Amino acid sequence: MSVFKIEGGISLKGEVHPQGAKNEALQILCAVLLTAEKVTISNIPDIIDVNKLIELLRSLKVKIEQLDKNTYTFQADALDLDYLESEDFRKDGKSLRGSIMIVGPLLARFGKGYIPKPGGDKIGRRRLDTHFEGFINLGATFRYNKEEYFYGVEAPDGLKGAYMLLDEASVTGTANIVMAAVLAEGETTIYNAACEPYLQQLCNMLNLMGAKIDGVGSNLLRIQGVKELKGCEHRLLPDMIEIGSWIGLAAMTKSEITIKNVAWDSLGIIPNAFRRLGIHIEKRNDDIFIPAHIDGYEIQSYIDGSILTLADAPWPGLTPDLLSVLLVVATQAKGEVLIHQKMFESRLFFVDKLIDMGAKIILCDPHRAIIIGHDFKSQLKATQMSSPDIRAGMSLLIAALSAKGTSVIQNIDQIDRGYENLDKRLQALGARIERSEN
Structure with missing residues (x-):
């Protein structure tokens, strides 16, 4: 079975072309x-x-x-x-x-x-x-x-x-x-x-x-x-889930990344969901530019000051496939957010791995988790983990890329089910990631 070995804490830079959806x-x-x-x-x-x-x-x-x-x-x-x-x-x-x-x-x-x-x-x-x-x-x-x-x-x-x-x-x-x-x-x-x-x-x-x-x-x-x-x-359209994953990865690793030809009109509220976490997203023609968030990013509150909730919903609501990525990105934000996964009752169970890495997460029930961000004042710690599904696997990879030390992710066939040639594309941006047989 293949594994990823990732040396985290490295800022990336460059352009990525999203795969087909x-x-x-x-x-x-x-x-x-x-x-x-x-x-x-x-x-x-x-x-x-x-x-x-x-x-x-x-x-x-x-x-x-x-x-x-x-x-x-x-x-x-x-x-x-x-x-x-x-x-x-x-x-x-x-x-x-x-x-x-x-x-x-x-x-x-x-x-x-x-x-x-x-x-x-x-x-x-x-x-x-x-x-x-x-x-x-x-x-x-x-x-x-x-x-x-x-x-x-x-x-x-x-x-x-x-x-x-x-x-x-x-x-x-x-x-x-x-x-x-x-x-x-x-x-x-x-x-x-x-x-x-x-x-x-x-x-x-x-x-x-x-x-x-x-x-x-x-x-x-x-x-x-x-x-x-x-x-x-x-x-086929470019994959909106992969585009969202690159946005989250760029912010979490303080990287400057341009995502090319994203079919912006088909992204719906995805860019705004990341903006609610304080991530700066710049539209350049049909590209997305994410600057290096050197000073971090701050979660917005509602007008009355109550805690932000990000929840999935049928289109034009937020796709459930990105909640795992939004959750992991929130672990290093300034502020708190409630992630509400309405559609699937087992999709948040991967947070125990993030908690092991030092994230502050309260799993309220199978559908809801409260994330208290570190504001980059405390870096996640590298660990060994296994990918439970496609989207959680990508989220754990983002966490590993931002963590201090060397992480190992097993069962990466789950990630390969949804992301094309991911290790090579990350290496082109400067990531230190290797694929090997366990």
Whole structure:
């Protein structure tokens, strides 16, 4: 198993180019199953989760050609649907949570879709009810094998458009239902739909392929079903979670970093969330410049003087994927903040590792933590730790880069699932980080 060895307490400097968006890639790659024509996708990140999905598509006999490091063509004109009921699929599909999104396209185009219970981060319950209730509303029959944890939906006579009010604004659930509905007969209305930029990207790509989706960017989508879709070219957005991670890393390590071509209009309130922690963020055309915070940064209070709360919420609220980074950055701020992780009950448990490093954190319950910042008057101490999930792993890496001494992070495959070639990119900025086999 690979580990990172990090010598902390070193200021970095330079430019970084954010990778393509992981969460968008998982949706867009599944959408290639909706057409027999060729689809070209660029800016695909070279990370474990995305590569696993590409290999899953390859096992389905999607014709895949890599044009350059981050550009591929996909053509799903001769799929092996028998693979969906094989033991290999049961093994391959459950290793990746994003695999759930192949079900909608397969159901729409071929009248059936199957998936083993998918894996992913151990950050708490992540229900699949929204996905399957949406398919049932479109006329599919649902079945579940409890012994083998295997899901299936079938609609041999095709899907029919319907009105549905989603029980939660699930991003992957909305994406899956949209991909099923674009080939359904008649009109589908989805209320309380997720409207994250990555879902907007999916809808725009589907419209380019010939779908008829209205309301893109809102929580009310209307979809007129079409008989077939054609090929297209699509470029992924830069990854907003990685961009936020670089912002936090720059502030925590007192580094001067420019983040290039961030697609600023797609970042929503992410820059302001970091500004609430006192971090200076400068917009330079479509770049973000973070100066070296030599004198530190101070957390803002509310107008009435009460303690700041940073909480996740569906878009255009703050993405839950960045709360771990915001939390670790707050450990060296001046002031206090309450981090409220509403969506997942296991995502804050990594704070015990930060406490071991000297951070002042009170874990109130599985969803809330109060952070009392050191104002850089007391440096975090290096330690040995293990990455529990993608985002916590990145947060621990940020902590290690700012800490005094040499830290070791084990289980870095979790970090590699979401961040491309991270050690090499950090080394280019001057970081002392090495990857080795434990």
